[in-house]
Amino acid sequence: MEGRYSLLEHVRSLLADEEGTLYKAAPFRVALCYPSPYHVGMSSLGFQAIYRELHEHPGATAERVFLPDDVEAFKRTRTPLFTWESQNPVSSFDMLAFSVAYELEVTGVFSLLELAGLPLLAEERREGGYPLVVAGGPLTFSNPDPLEPFVDVLVQGEAEDLIHVLVDAAASIQDRDALLAHLARIPGFRVPGRGGARYHVAKATDARLPARSQVVTPHTELRSMFLIEPERGCSRGCHYCVMRRTTNGGMRTVPPERVLSLIPDTAKRVGLVGAAVTDHPRIVELLRTIVDSGREVGVSSLRADRLTQELVDQLRRGGATNLTVAADGASQKMRDLVDRKHSEEQIVRAASFARTAGMKQLKVYNVVGLPFEGDEDIDELIRFTTELSRILPVALGVAPFVAKRNTPLDGAPFAGIREVENRLERLRKGLRGRAEVRPTSARWAWVEYMLAQCGPEGGLAAMDAWRAGGSFAAWKRAFEARGCEPYLARRVPDGRRNPVEWPTVPRVAPPEAPPPASAA
Template sequence: MEGRYSLIHHVRSLLEDEQGTLYKEAPYRVALCYPSPYHVGMSSLGFQAIYREIHEHPGATAERVFLPDDVEAFKRTRAPLFSWESQAPVSSFAMLAFSVAYELELTGLFSMLELAGLPLLAEERQGGRHPLVVAGGPLTFSNPDPLEPFVDVLVQGESEDLIHVLVEAAASMDREALLDHLARTPGFRVPGRGGQRYHVARAMDSRLPARSQIVTSHTELRSMFLIEPERGCSRGCHYCVMRRTTNGGMRTVPPERVLSLIPDHARRVGLVGAAVTDHPRIVELLRTIVDSGREVGVSSLRADRLTQELVNQLRRGGATNLTVAADGASQRMRDMVDRKHSEEQIVRAAEFARTAGMKQLKVYNVVGLPFEGEEDIDELIRFTAELSRILPVALGVAPFVAKRNTPLDGAPFAGIREVETRLERLRKGLRGRAEVRPTSARWAWVEYMLAQCGPEGGLAAMDAWRAGGSFSAWKKAFEGRGCEPYMARRVEDGRRNPTLWPTVPKVAPSASAA
């Protein structure tokens, strides 16, 4: 009992530091679940937006649930997973609604279902004794198929309107009628019963912008009020799920509306979106926020949109580093994926940052794109060294992972050993002239398999989780479930078959990439 009390005490202490927490009694209760810890989940703008939307529904209320920081502590004390607001057992709610951001959060979903005392597989939760298990979130823009074995309903795309449809139907229908109804309703997929696959719903403009409901210091983005001045993107990068063909491209929110929704107590403001600096009035918005005495941050800076004035406003708003994404080891790679940045624009961004008095340039990049060769890595080495003469550089490098529903869907993974070889070439070539921050090639491969496989990929994830979650457990699980990436049976070697991606410019592979 003492152990359980300490878990509850920890949650209550975090609640005391929140501003904007919602409490409401209503007939239909939703446990809004995030399969990562609190400090991550509370930095999710979509999660907070749906929390507010459920509370605005007259017959429903929502309480938050997060993956515990210490899952083993719950197991040791046999404490049931409980909600944040009332510390009620999750199994007592009518619905568990999961927001899943990316593929590797599947294991968090498994842990939360287990701690709630619920069977993982949807087929084992028949008979109406268990809560309805629903999943939505950013993952549904790409490939939610691995979620299918574990959920009763998938909510696909932007959910601000769909959540009202869902709770209204769930509160008024029995389980069987509800599932049949949702299978016929656009935006929903009911595994085994139907629903349009990969249909991505679009919220009404009146629901925009998404914004924080709760501000707390215990998050990845400490005490920052997040708001969305634009949604979507007007660009066509071939690797990106949120490209201009997704949900009609970019929709902007007038600065006047954005400013009117920032609460007086918010001293730090984060502007969040896929292409914030593409907003036609972004400098005006930044200047007004900074002039009000607040700090400000921007989630997505595009080098070709930066000006000295824009960077100066960021510096005035407290930024000490400037972050841009190159997303291609060379100009040839950037051209191939339709990334509209040039070396000159990135150099100019570094010069803007230096002039503004910033301390560091952070550059995000990818390695392992189709047709990439050693000469592309060498170009990245040369260019990064050039940038480092302007300003200290931190180079974030991630292996390329092809996502479903993009022009590079079906592209092969470069290979763990190949990626690690390229990263080592990069480190040796830079010889300390820039800080290299790579993400794991092994876990990128796991993400790739989940991104490119169907429901069998989800079952493999369950097997790997049950086996301890090591990389060798994942490899064995994928093999055991017969997982093959999308189009693997149709194409022997995607690198040598550029017709696999008809919208990608035909770029001849180099000798080292062939």
């Protein structure tokens, strides 16, 4: 009992530090689940937006659930998974609604279902009066297929409007089969095994914008920061990105006056969040007004070609000590490949702006392992990063390229774990003593790639790997045992790419590779 009491007290202590927590009694109760720990989930603007929307529904209420920091403590003390607001068992709620951000969070879904006492597979929950299990979130913009075996309903795309449709239907249609058949006919919902448009990404009405924080807490990745989106979507066409101009009509901007009106007087730190915040035509004005009000301010996505000295100065006035930009291509040829419209000159200029503003460090995000990338591209990145380091200390974040569904690079192969590791080692050696290199794991990038490019069988493999302990070796065995093949291999039996689906590559491909061709 003592162990169970400590788990409850931990949640209550975090709740006591929150501002904006919502409490409401209503006939239809939703457990809003985030399959990562609290400090991650509470930095998710989408998760917070749906939390508010559910409370605004006249007949519904929502309580939050997070992946415990110590899952084993729940198992050891036989503590049923409980919600934060009331600490009631999750299994007693009418609906479990998961917000899944990216592929590797699928194992968090498994852990939450297990701790709640629910069978993992949807087919095993058909009898017994289990809660309805639904899933949405950023993952549904690309490939939610691996979630299919485990959920009753997928909510695809922006869910601010759909969540009201879902609750209305679930509260009024008591028969489970009739409810699922009804939802399968509504755009934006996919019911595994029953229909619904695949990869239909719903669009929220402008009246629902902007998404913003409901709860502010010091116990999160973005400590005590009120988050709000001055824009949604992106007007650019980067070939690797799910949130590109063809997704939901591109970028929709929110007038600064509305953004400012929604920032609480108590907010001392404000985060402007979106896929392309610095593309907002009035971003400098918005930043200046926030800073002049005495608040700190941060921006989630800085585009080097949009930066000016005035914009960077406002960020510095707002408390920023580092400037972060993304290059997303080891060389200019690689940036051209993915249509990332940044030049070396623009990134150098951004570094100069940061130095002039008195910032301490330039953070640059990049990818390795793009199609047709060679050692010469990595060497160009070494040369250019060295040049940047003469202006300002550089921290280089490097991630292996993972092709996502519903993008122009959909189906591009993974470069290979050994190949990526060799390129990362080449970077480390070339930049030793010149810049800090912060790579992400090539192995786990490959796991992410397999889930991003596979169907429901990928989700079943993830379940097998999770049950086997979750090691990389367990993932490899599970993918093989389930016969998982990336989308390209299933579509093109000989493994050769379909040339009409890849963009023009401004270089000559090696002889053993098929030549690049223009996109359709």
